[in-house]
Amino acid sequence: MPSETLLAEPAWIHDAVFMHVYPLGACDALMPNDFQSPPVARLDRLLPWLDVWAALRVNAVYLGPVFESSSHGYDTADYFQVDRRLGDDAALARLVGGLHARGMKVVVDAVFHHVGRDFWAFKDVREKGQASPYRSWFTGLRFDAKNRFGDPFVYQGWHGVEDLVKLDLRQDAVRRHLFDAVAHWVKRFGIDGLRLDAADDMDLDFFDGLHAFCRGLERPLWLMGEVIHGDYRQWARPGRLHATTDYALWKALWSSHNDRNYFELAHTLKRQVAAGEGMYEGLTLYTFADNHDVNRAASLLKELRHLPLLYLLLFTLPGAPSLYYGSEWGQQGRKEGGNDRPLRPPLPEPPGPPDSPPGLRAAITRFAALRHQHEVLRRGRYRELLVRSEQLAYLRELGSESLVVAVNAADKPSEPVDLPLPGAGEGEWVDLLESGRRFSSRGGRLQLGALPPTVGRVLRRA
Structure with a gap:
């Protein structure tokens, strides 16, 4: 196959x-x-x-x-x-x-x-010991020592926790x-x-x-x-x-x-x-x-x-x-x-x-x-556009559809954000989170200006 x-x-x-x-x-x-x-x-x-x-x-x-x-x-x-x-x-x-x-x-x-100690097959081991037909179900099960519960056997647990018995x-x-x-x-x-x-x-x-x-x-x-x-x-x-x-x-x-x-x-x-x-x-x-x-x-x-x-x-x-x-x-x-x-x-x-x-x-x-x-957010490729200490911008693209995401985590306006978008040509981009807010792309650059404090934008070509 x-x-x-x-x-x-x-x-x-x-x-x-x-x-x-x-x-x-x-x-x-x-x-x-x-x-x-x-x-x-x-x-x-x-x-x-x-x-x-x-x-x-x-x-x-x-x-x-x-x-x-x-x-x-x-x-x-x-x-x-x-x-x-x-x-x-x-x-x-x-x-x-x-x-x-x-x-x-x-x-x-x-x-x-793993299972709990009340798992039916492990209870059978607790009751019958080595005579249990399920003794091979559990990892590291040995009958040469006692566990912390007093059973006459030991076994592996999840990260050593004996309440959680590891299955084989x-x-x-x-x-x-x-x-x-x-x-x-x-x-x-x-x-x-x-x-x-x-x-x-x-x-x-x-x-x-x-x-x-x-x-x-x-x-x-x-x-x-x-x-x-x-x-x-x-x-x-x-x-x-x-x-x-x-x-x-x-x-x-x-x-x-x-x-x-x-x-x-x-x-x-x-x-x-x-x-x-x-x-x-x-x-x-x-x-x-x-x-x-x-x-x-x-x-x-x-x-x-x-x-x-x-x-x-x-x-x-x-x-x-x-x-x-x-x-x-x-x-x-x-x-x-x-x-x-x-x-x-x-x-x-x-x-x-x-x-x-x-x-x-x-x-x-x-x-x-x-x-x-927007299918591009579900299936599109990711490409970084800008990274600063408190600002990040990236492109999601799928076929002819592209979305730009830009965020400012600072508690003050950012320095002007100017993003490289080769092949974008001239046009307008609209912020899908703030209806009516538009930005221009020229010469392969998308100019967002200063991002307001603690804000994110999701932009699509108008």
């Missing part, structure tokens, strides 16, 4: 604007799971938000863990059972059905690196079980994609097998891996995954504002996506300003006035941009002493609290709308 066929992504991902939701937190689920209480359909609490997300121009939702787990969702107990704290199959089907009815795709967390993904029986779970999710709920948790700590050939398996399913799945560090091309390549998380861009987005150093962001973009030289040019990576594992963007930035600029950049740069629930109104949240709960709060009743800074939601909605309206 040709490599381009193996790598083919579902077409919708190029047009995606994600909302990322952590259901156990957003729905205020109790922790830990007692595994005895009847299911409570807390997922229904998300249903009133669907139209709100649609109004934000969201058209894809990434759901954090929704299957039975011991506590936070990443300690799976049963891949075939909806977490009773969130409801049952019918509750998840209602949510996915509501999203699909609004034209939204659904991606779910696939936590395949080389075992055919383990792969069959996980692949069967994926097939079940597709058939029962009609999901559109998987986010592979801890992908950067998993056997790469597991993803090759998953990709091959998914080609035989009744609907194509988008496969995206959580990768913190490394060359994303190890994971996003023909016959493997379609994309990874883009933590390099995440870091550059906030720290370049805090350090008044757009050179950092420009370097990251040139290295990753610059036309003709970027390592990941042509890949649609999953881009974000924050998520369930990192401090909220509103808490990371030293100055909240930069928050709209950060989102303008996110939505006009290559990738599939994602909002994290609540961040559209400037939700604060910091990880405290290793505790992730402040990052994963309950969702209030819609539409949520007032924006901080004011107008943030309207700005994000405008940026998302621009992305949907």
